[in-house]
Amino acid sequence: MILALVFRNAFRHKLRTALTVVGLTVAVLAFGLLSTVIEAWYAGAEGASNARLIVRNSISLVFPLPLTYEQKIHQIDGVKAVSLANWFGGIYKDPKNFFVQFAIDPSTYLDLYPEFVLSDVDRRDFLRDRKGVMVGEKLAATYGFKRGDTVTLKGTIYPGEWDFVVRAIYTGRDARTDVAQMLFHWDYLNETMKVRVPRRGNQVGVYIVEVGDPARAAEVSRAIDAEFRNSNAETLTETEKAFQLGFVSMTEAIVVAIRVVSYLVIFIILAVMANTMAMTARERTAEYATLKALGFGPAFVMALIYGESLAIAGIGGAVGIALTFPVADAFAKAMGTLFPVFVVSKATLCWQIACAAAVGLVAAALPAFNASRVKIVDGLRSIG
DSSP states (O other): OHHHHHHHHHTSSHHHHHHHHHHHHHHHHHHHHHHHHHHHHTHHHHTOOTTEEEEEESSOTTSOEETTHHHHHHTSTTEEEEEEEEEOOOBOSSTTOOOEEEEEOHHHHHHHOTTEEOOHHHHHHHHHOTTEEEEEHHHHHHHTOOTTOEEEEEOSSSOSEEEEEEEEEEEESSTTSOOOEEEEEHHHHHHHHHHHOGGGTTEESEEEEEESOGGGHHHHHHHHHHHTTTSSSOEEEEEHHHHHHHHHHHTHHHHHHHHHHHHHHHHHHHHHHHHHHHHHHHHTHHHHHHHHHTTOOHHHHHHHHHHHHHHHHHHHHHHHHHHHHHHHHHHHHHHTTSSSOOOOOHHHHHHHHHHHHHHHHHHHHHHHHHHHTOOHHHHHHOOO
């Protein structure tokens, strides 16, 4: 009986309820979308392996490391495997077409990143072709890349025009794998630079190191840096997660601003919801007094108001959560490769549910308390 009464009361003023539900829907949807943006910002760090280290020049990523370091790193105790990578930074047709491009050593790099899933045929074709590239399925879908296509990039860090052939399209092991990268042969980059700018040959951007025991990551990092201390190119070795978080920290102000806005949205809709419930309780003062006169206690009156508030918040929250998935998909497509990983997580869904419930409970608190204290005589005198 009480549930039927709650829902009947909730929709007694259809326009007011509809507007409140719409507001809640927008708020919960916005909160979920903004939370997903924040998670996407940290996706690289969250997906990092605790068994991989990144070795870079201690001064800055701008400065390279000698190719000769690879063998020396191999010899350090605790190192299981070593690969290398160079950021390329080429332009595809238009500067706005940004996506990640790395020159890698395919034979070692792919073993270090099992999350990049390739078919046997694609792997074979990519390894055989010096000008071949492998692209993620999201990148391929965004720009229409197909196997066999020739892709021309205009170099920025490495001058000139560079022609590549798409030989492989990789997928992700899970939803959090970055499938918006282009990877090509470091040998092709190195050999070309030896011809164009000989002094830039045999230079490596970063080394990727796999440690045999993740618990020894800090120890191995110190050993690598000690090996090259006082050399012409000293190193800074850190875990892959720390390396990724270093990039995130550069835009930390943006992340904080997004987080503040997401909570501000919830606070605003809380104020709207509280006003709605206050108006509702004030209009029904006489009804609550009548219920008390019939023998219903203050707890019953409070339950009606809390129930009505939670019902409205529940409907708005459910619609907002349901809309989060299609809106997030549309947003991810519109952003292209700007957010390589854009997935609505279970944590975000839980926060959306919690926020909707909190709005319902907090908005009803004061009206329910006041209504429970209304005296029968005073309530029956009320004209709303």
